[in-house]
Amino acid sequence: MTAYDACFSKIASEAGVEVLLVGDSLGMVLQGHDSTLPVTMNDMIYHMQCTKRGNRGALLMADMPFMSYASETQTLENAAALMRAGANIVKLEGGAWIANTTKLLVERGIPVCAHMGLTPQSVNRLGGFHVQGRDTNQAQEIIEEALLLQKAGASLLLLECVPKSLGKKITASLEIPVIGIGAGADTDGQIMVLHDLLGVSPITPKFVKNFLENDTRGIPGAMSSYTAAVKNKAFPGPEHCFK
Ligand code: KIV
Numbered sequence: 001m002t003a004y005d006a007c008f009s010k011i012a013s014e015a016g017v018e019v020l021l022v023g024d025s026l027g028m029v030l031q032g033h034d035s036t037l038p039v040t041m042n043d044m045i046y047h048m049q050c051t052k053r054g055n056r057g058a059l060l061m062a063d064m065p066f067m068s069y070a071s072e073t074q075t076l077e078n079a080a081a082l083m084r085a086g087a088n089i090v091k092l093e094g095g096a097w098i099a100n101t102t103k104l105l106v107e108r109g110i111p112v113c114a115h116m117g118l119t120p121q122s123v124n125r126l127g128g129f130h131v132q133g134r135d136t137n138q139a140q141e142i143i144e145e146a147l148l149l150q151k152a153g154a155s156l157l158l159l160e161c162v163p164k165s166l167g168k169k170i171t172a173s174l175e176i177p178v179i180g181i182g183a184g185a186d187t188d189g190q191i192m193v194l195h196d197l198l199g200v201s202p203i204t205p206k207f208v209k210n211f212l213e214n215d216t217r218g219i220p221g222a223m224s225s226y227t228a229a230v231k232n233k234a235f236p237g238p239e240h241c242f243k
Helices: 006-014 041-054 072-084 096-107 120-126 136-152 164-173 218-231
Strands: 019-022 059-063 089-093 112-117 156-160 178-181
Touching: 006 019, 006 041, 006 218, 019 041, 041 059, 041 072, 072 089, 072 096, 089 096, 089 120, 096 112, 096 136, 112 136, 136 156, 136 164, 156 164, 164 178
Parallel strands: 019 059, 059 089, 089 112, 112 156, 156 178
Antiparallel strands: none
């Protein structure tokens, strides 16, 4: 799941969450923007430092924010800054066009998670936060580009908002683990935005579930329920998946 500060990273890592993403979703859920585009490197560094202080053993992933990997020099400097702040791995949004960037980072010792499907930093090009890969050609393109990113050295793939069948196909095609969000139940893992899990987000996409509302143990209980539901495949259910 995502985390942005010491308090929640402590609770989440103690509840068994294995990967904590300091996501640029902080622009929407913490800062109140309508997209992730305004998030800066300074924001990411600050929240990674906070998250690291509370972490009790989860892998820490940091988003490289919008335009922070536009050139080779920028990429290396910005990824290094996130690693110094506590990240174990950085996440980049894109397809084939981030293959060289992925290779560059991996060669220099920085593990990469590629983020495909709905890539929120490209919301203006995509025309909104819509499900991706419903069209056969686009689905095939996503599969081919995911294979390319695996070949370039990506350690993980985060797959957002694609039909369940495509999530399954991509997961079967790749050797690296695929973490899904709105990508169906057949990916290797799941990720959810903290505020969605707690039911305090301004919007509720189809693929989220409020784990707090029926948990009498409070926030730590909600996080334990979430990790258990993901591990025993009770979440996501058919109602959380796209066709
Ligand atoms: O920034 C973020 O929170 C993300 C989500 C898709 C998990 O990348």
